[in-house]
Amino acid sequence: MLAPTGRSSAPQGPAVEPPEPGDRDLILRHLAPLLPFDALIEVLYDAMFVRRPYLRRLFPESMEFQRQHLAHMFQHLIDHLDRPVELDARLRALGADHRKLGVWPAHYEAFEESLISALRVRGGQLWTGQVEAAWIRMLRFAVAAMVAGAEGAATEPPFWHGEVVGHERRRPDLAVLRVRTGEPYPYRAGQYAALESPLLPHTWRTYSVACAPREDRVLEFHVRRTSPGGVSAALVEGTGIGDQIRVGPPRGSLSLDLEGSDVHRDLLLVGGGTGLAPMKALVEEFAAAHRARGRRVRLVVAARGRDDLYDWPALVELAANRSWLELTPMLGPDLEGLAALLRGHQSVPGLALLSGPSGMVAGARSLLLDAGVPDHRIRYDGSTAGSR
Numbered sequence: 293m294l295a296p297t298g299r300s301s302a303p304q305g306p307a308v309e310p311p312e313p314g315d316r317d318l319i320l321r322h323l324a325p326l327l328p329f330d331a332l333i334e335v336l337y338d339a340m341f342v343r344r345p346y347l348r349r350l351f352p353e354s355m356e357f358q359r360q361h362l363a364h365m366f367q368h369l370i371d372h373l374d375r376p377v378e379l380d381a382r383l384r385a386l387g388a389d390h391r392k393l394g395v396w397p398a399h400y401e402a403f404e405e406s407l408i409s410a411l412r413v414r415g416g417q418l419w420t421g422q423v424e425a426a427w428i429r430m431l432r433f434a435v436a437a438m439v440a441g442a443e444g445a446a447t448e449p450p451f452w453h454g455e456v457v458g459h460e461r462r463r464p465d466l467a468v469l470r471v472r473t474g475e476p477y478p479y480r481a482g483q484y485a486a487l488e489s490p491l492l493p494h495t496w497r498t499y500s501v502a503c504a505p506r507e508d509r510v511l512e513f514h515v516r517r518t519s520p521g522g523v524s525a526a527l528v529e530g531t532g533i534g535d536q537i538r539v540g541p542p543r544g545s546l547s548l549d550l551e552g553s554d555v556h557r558d559l560l561l562v563g564g565g566t567g568l569a570p571m572k573a574l575v576e577e578f579a580a581a582h583r584a585r586g587r588r589v590r591l592v593v594a595a596r597g598r599d600d601l602y603d604w605p606a607l608v609e610l611a612a613n614r615s616w617l618e619l620t621p622m623l624g625p626d627l628e629g630l631a632a633l634l635r636g637h638q639s640v641p642g643l644a645l646l647s648g649p650s651g652m653v654a655g656a657r658s659l660l661l662d663a664g665v666p667d668h669r670i671r672y673d674g675s676t677a678g679s680r
């Protein structure tokens with residue numbers, strides 16, 4: 293994964309004890325019998341639901357995504373165990389986000405107990421108390437950071453109730469949804485939110501808000517169905533006006549810096565596919581706060597073909613009478629259009645923001661670096677790209 297903007301917008305909480313030096317090596321040396329993690333995780337959840345069946349209701353019907361997520365988390369924990377500060381920030385954000393799932397500190401105890409029994413089952417004959425102790429320290433560090441993150445977020449609602457007030461099917465696989473929250477939703481343009489449909493309880497997926505904050509509390513989302521049976525499919529195919537959905541707290545740090553040292557730099561925004569969503573919100577925000585005279589914004593909309601420019605009329609309307617905003621459609625499977633644009637010296641931006649498929653973000657970033665844009669002036673939200 294590329295280095296993203298990196299700042300977490302999740303609230304903070306109390307300090308957490310780091311793991312012991314050497315724990316990572318110890319865990320790594322005895323990892324082989326525990327791999328692949330899928331088998332370990334299966335034993336873990338089986339043990340947990342047998343001992344505490346009431347915990348099953350905290351999880352979605354299909355555990356597939358949950359298992360994958362946990363396997364990824366174990367790997368991430370082990371990989372970063374000797375970088376506890378970095379890990380701590382990520383875990384706090386995760387803990388804050390777990391509030392919307394109804395997770396309490398007592399549930400983590402049940403998790404620890406089940407993990408230990410799964411480790412003993414899968415660890416085999418060479419499993420030792422020393423290795424187990426390192427795993428427990430790693431887990432307790434993670435849990436303490438998650439609980440601290442949840443405590444730090446205690447004043448923030450775990451989710452907002454929203455009503456679908458608009459649902460436009462722009463393509464068979466893509467819908468633009470408008471959701472009015474019951475209470476004001478305090479986000480900034482460029483941020484994203486997890487959504488839950490009543491069709492798939494306890495399953496949340498993140499989408500960027502595609503509009504700047506509005507007085508009428510309406511949030512726009514661009515949702516593309518990637519596979520059958522998931523949240524995106526439920527939102528595209530099974531959702532209509534009047535339906536209720538839950539909206540998790542705003543997250544992410546993609547922003548335009550409307551104040552500060554970069555305020556006069558010309559902007560290039562690249563949105564690929566539904567990655568257009570946060571870019572549209574940022575342009576709207578820029579339009580509302582257009583203070584820096586002479587600052588130009590180019591919005592490149594990358595799409596596979598003309599039919600995939602699903603929001604083009606809305607963008608044309610946004611650009612009408614705004615001479616500082618230039619819309620550039622870029623059609624095709626690759627970034628040749630962007631490469632050609634950057635060859636024109638006049639088009640090299642002072643600041644670039646990227647959003648879309650991870651391959652597009654990586655490709656656009658390297659084109660921009662080649663064109664002389666410094667790395668710190670190329671922004672994208674690593675936690676969102678490709679995670680939908």
Ligand SMILES: NC(=O)C1=CN([C@@H]2O[C@H](COP(=O)(O)OP(=O)(O)OC[C@H]3O[C@@H](n4cnc5c(N)ncnc54)[C@H](O)[C@@H]3O)[C@@H](O)[C@H]2O)C=CC1
Binds near residue numbers: 514564678
């Ligand atoms: N729905 C949302 O709110 C948001 C979605 N995203 C992400 O944006 C992506 C959108 O996917 P789709 O709509 O299916 O877009 P897509 O797969 O149709 O791609 C759109 C354009 O991106 C470029 N592109 C795609 N893959 C590329 C690669 N490997 N190298 C270079 N260029 C490439 C091409 O120009 C293509 O026309 C997803 O990964 C999603 O996670 C990101 C932010 C917000």
